[in-house]
Amino acid sequence: MHRYGVRDVEKLLHLPRSTIRALIAAGFVSPARGPRSAWLFSFQDLIVLRTAQALADAKVPQRRITKSVRELRRHLPDAMPLSGLSICAVADRVVVREGSGRWQADSGQYLLEFEGDPADGSLSVIERNTAAEARTSAPEWFDKAVALEKEDTEAALAAYEQAIAADPALLDAHINLGRLLHEAGRFAKAEQVYRDAVRTCGSDPVLLYNLGVLLDDMERKAEAMEAYEAALRADPDLADCHYNLALLYERLERPKDAIRHMARYRALIGSRSN
Structure with a gap:
């Protein structure tokens, strides 16, 4: 299984290190430890981190975020599918789909689309926050x-x-x-x-x-x-x-x-x- 360091996460997800630390402290992810106790993140950790941040930005209460990302982790694949990945969440339900073209953006509170392969150093994140809802x-x-x-x-x-x-x-x-x-x-x-x-x-x-x-x-x-x-x-x-x-x-x-x-x-x- 490919592992990602903090610098990889910063680059792939465009999250500052302080945000990554805060999300870890909140219990949304529990990364493994590598040499010199450095954090090592899985593919699933990357998706959970980005989703948790999207929910936090949307002012979703932390308890609901915790419940949502726990549900999310159960449905995530071990690696990025070739067709990409879409995540839609409404209330405490999180739905994961392979492919990026099958969700209607207005059918959920938010929609995240992931494309590329983080193992190759490329990950594109498209956020569709449905303010129109x-x-x-x-x-x-x-x-x-x-x-x-x-x-x-x-x-x-x-x-x-x-x-x-x-x-x-x-x-x-x-x-x-x-x-x-x-x-x-x-x-x-x-x-x-x-x-x-x-x-x-x-x-x-x-x-x-x-x-x-x-x-x-x-x-x-x-x-x-x-x-x-x-x-x-x-x-x-x-x-x-x-x-x-x-x-x-x-x-x-x-x-x-x-x-x-x-x-x-x-x-x-x-x-x-x-």
Whole structure:
């Protein structure tokens, strides 16, 4: 593995030695020690240093920077890919991509593009700080997220988070964010999104139904039942909720309740087809 001294870092990243020392002292990187205890940095250290500095320049709190760069390090390759490297971050999520042309700069808080090979003494860093995002409204973030869902799930998740940050009461953004996280198997995060939305947006039937489906998939049947029942209190004609409750009650060996909800489901479906 190629190692870089402090002078290499200064030259490649255009960071003064005082900044490098400060970033090390903050715990963002832990370089190895070489002869005479000189710092030796890995390729990953270079990327983390530059990303941490970009976040610090953007006035991101240190605790969030620490969490972001810890996540970043887990996804970095050992060396610079031939196609380059792109890093996008929103809130505490950091997404790493090989190649520099596949990120939309306005889909995240900041975008860094790295090209060249630091092992050869060349590294080009292009920073796209999206100051324009402050002017992007919650509905605009929401529309971007919807458009991104099929082609880039991570970017869609990031855009939904931006929509919620811009307008915490935007219910559809909470619902879609939770659904995407659920589909991705990130159950704990999805549950957090749904429960935060209930506190912020109230007892919306679709929101509660989605929470019930999630809890059902997590085998937390009693909690799923409560969520489904709450959804039906908000909207007694939510047919899919009656259907899911019927199946759940059947598994819980409560046949009368299962029959009641299945009958209601069939009545609702029948009335729609007439």
